[in-house]
Every structure is written in C-alpha cells, then in structure tokens.
Amino acid sequence: MGVALRAGDMVIVRTADVGHHHRTPWFVKGKAGTVRLVHGAFPNPESRAHGGDGLPKRRLCQVEFRQTDVWGKRYRGADADVVLVDMFEHWLERG
Amino acid sequence: MADEHPPLEHVERGLRATRILAIRRLLTDKGVITVAEVDDIIERARERTPADGAKVVARAWVDDAYKARLLTNARSAVAELGYRLSHDAELAVVENTADVHHLVVCTLCSCYPTSLLGPPPDWYKSFAYRQRAVVEPRAVLREFGLALAGRVRVAVVDSTADVRYLVLPRRPSGTENMAEDALAELVTRDSMIGVAAARLPR
Known part of the structure; x- marks a missing residue:
C-alpha cells in the first residue's frame, strides 16, 4: 500500500470490476478526487459480506469529487458543487 | 425454527x-x-426520534465549544448528552453555513444515523432519492422547498460505509434570544438530513 493516505492527497479511484460485494459506487470509479479526512480503520466489507472476518481492517477515507468531474455536462449545478464519498483505501491510488 | x-x-x-x-x-x-x-x-x-438529534443541534447552536467538539468527535459529544451510538457505526456531523450546504444520501443502501434520529423516512430509502440526490441535488432540494443561491456550494455526502452523517443546519436568524429548548423545536428531521432548512421562529 505504501505510505498511508492523508487529508489533502490527490487520488484516483480504481476501476476494478470485481465480482463480489463492495462499497465503491460505480459513479466514482476512475474519477480523480481529494482526500478530505481519514475516518480510521474499519473491517473490510468485501470480506465480511462473504462470511469472512473483515481483517485486516482497512482505513476509510472521505474523498471529495467535483460534481462536474463525476457527471460531466450532465451536471446542472454550480462548478464548485462536490460529492463526498467514504471510500476504503484499497480502492484509491495516488493521483 | x-x-x-x-x-x-x-x-x-x-x-x-x-x-x-x-x-x-x-x-x-x-x-x-x-x-x-x-x-x-x-x-x-x-427508541430514538428526530427530537433527540434536535437536542444535539440546539446545544451546538448555543454553545460554540460544544459545537467544536461535535464536529471533531461526534461520538463523545453526543455521549455528553446521554446518547449512545450503536457499536458498529461511527457518527460524523457536517455543518451547513452561508457558503456550503450538505445533504446526506446513501447511494448503496440506506445508511442513516438511526442511533440519533430513529428509523429513516421511506423516501430516504427510495431508489428515486438515492439516485437523484447525487446526480441533481439542487433539483431535489427545490422539490423539498429549498431554493439555494448559486453561490452556495452544494456538498452531497454519500455515506457508503461505516460512518453515519448528521447535518448541523444553520441557526435561523431572529433566534438570538431563544432558549435551547425552544430552539430544538425548530430543528426538523429533514433539516438534519440536509433536504431542508431549520424552521423559522413564529
């Protein structure tokens, strides 16, 4: 994983099309964002959903995406509007 | 069985x-x-209803030090008022200001701060809200009766994981002399989800 992500870090969400349960919304896959804060470590839902113990825990980051980056011209709002998504660190690559 | x-x-x-x-x-x-x-x-x-969340908001409105604690460590701040969160979900509070308006959605299911507000309303769990809140939040807010100025930044919060979000709505103007109990009456469930502003005083 390298050095843990911190607030302010630029990230890109992995585009993996995994076949199991995961908590990464499709609309941010492949999108660039900025880590706003790190909530702490939580059991990995991709393990727990399939009978596993969720260990090792994964750090959960709140990532900010610009709405115009997520939806492009479809987005009808202000350029400054954002969506904040809680994302597990193993879905994030440094941008 | x-x-x-x-x-x-x-x-x-x-x-x-x-x-x-x-x-x-x-x-x-x-x-x-x-x-x-x-x-x-x-x-x-x-056991919980939006009146519980409203007490937390009203305290934050009258006590800046409490508000600071609520925004940085919500779990211990709500514990000060006697509220215990379930062990398996964290709580975070986001503050609405003159510059930014938060609204909360769970696009993956229907995560909601039940430990503080009770069960979520049916519309919060609907596919329509879960899809539209994130794609066209300003249109959704207008349908709830809230027209925001273009200069106010809209921040949609998607609670996809282990953190439940509560919105700290703006304290309405004209409430400077109101007591904490009366202020809590102005704090609606919808204002703590972020689809509405707090009520105006009569």
Whole structure:
C-alpha cells in the first residue's frame, strides 16, 4: 500500500470490476478526487459480506469529487458543487 | 425454527417486503442472526426520534465549544448528552453555513444515523432519492422547498460505509434570544438530513 493516505492527497479511484460485494459506487470509479479526512480503520466489507472476518481492517477515507468531474455536462449545478464519498483505501491510488 | 416467523400473509406483500422477509428467513434459518436479535435492533432504533438529534443541534447552536467538539468527535459529544451510538457505526456531523450546504444520501443502501434520529423516512430509502440526490441535488432540494443561491456550494455526502452523517443546519436568524429548548423545536428531521432548512421562529 505504501505510505498511508492523508487529508489533502490527490487520488484516483480504481476501476476494478470485481465480482463480489463492495462499497465503491460505480459513479466514482476512475474519477480523480481529494482526500478530505481519514475516518480510521474499519473491517473490510468485501470480506465480511462473504462470511469472512473483515481483517485486516482497512482505513476509510472521505474523498471529495467535483460534481462536474463525476457527471460531466450532465451536471446542472454550480462548478464548485462536490460529492463526498467514504471510500476504503484499497480502492484509491495516488493521483 | 419456522414457528418463529410471522406468517407471510399477515404482512403487506409488496416486492420490498417480500424480499426483506425472504432475506430475514435465510439469515435466521442459517443461524447468522436470530429473530430476537432482529427485533432488538428494530426496538432500539424506535427508541430514538428526530427530537433527540434536535437536542444535539440546539446545544451546538448555543454553545460554540460544544459545537467544536461535535464536529471533531461526534461520538463523545453526543455521549455528553446521554446518547449512545450503536457499536458498529461511527457518527460524523457536517455543518451547513452561508457558503456550503450538505445533504446526506446513501447511494448503496440506506445508511442513516438511526442511533440519533430513529428509523429513516421511506423516501430516504427510495431508489428515486438515492439516485437523484447525487446526480441533481439542487433539483431535489427545490422539490423539498429549498431554493439555494448559486453561490452556495452544494456538498452531497454519500455515506457508503461505516460512518453515519448528521447535518448541523444553520441557526435561523431572529433566534438570538431563544432558549435551547425552544430552539430544538425548530430543528426538523429533514433539516438534519440536509433536504431542508431549520424552521423559522413564529
């Protein structure tokens, strides 16, 4: 994983099309964002959903995406509007 | 232990209800959870109502130091007022200001700060809200009766994981002399989800 992500870090969400349960919304896959804060470590839902113990825990980051980056011209709002998504660190690559 | 299940015909047979009952039956038949545990979770959720969240908001409005604690460590701040969160979900509070308006959605399911607000409203769980809140939040807000100026930044919060979000709405103007109890009356459930502003005083 390298050095843990911190607030302010630029990230890109992995585009993996995994076949199991995961908590990464499709609309941010492949999108660039900025880590706003790190909530702490939580059991990995991709393990727990399939009978596993969720260990090792994964750090959960709140990532900010610009709405115009997520939806492009479809987005009808202000350029400054954002969506904040809680994302597990193993879905994030440094941008 | 099939006897422990309520007969299906006693329950409204919408698609969602049928699906929920089927999932519950699988989970209990396979021993993942018991019927008593499900009932206990529902009972605990019903112990809370939006009036509880409103007390937290009103305290933050009258006490800047409390507000600072609430925004940085919500779990311990709500514990000061006697509220205990469930052990398996964290709580975070986001503050609405003149510059930024937060609204909360869970696009993946229906995560909600039940430990503080009670069960979520049905619309919060609807596919329409879960899709539209994130794609066209300003249109959704207008339908709830909230027209924001273009200069106010809209921040949609998607609670996809282990953190539940509560919105700290703006304190309405004209409430400078109101007591904490009266202020709490202005704090609606919808204002703590972020689809509305707090009520104006009469």
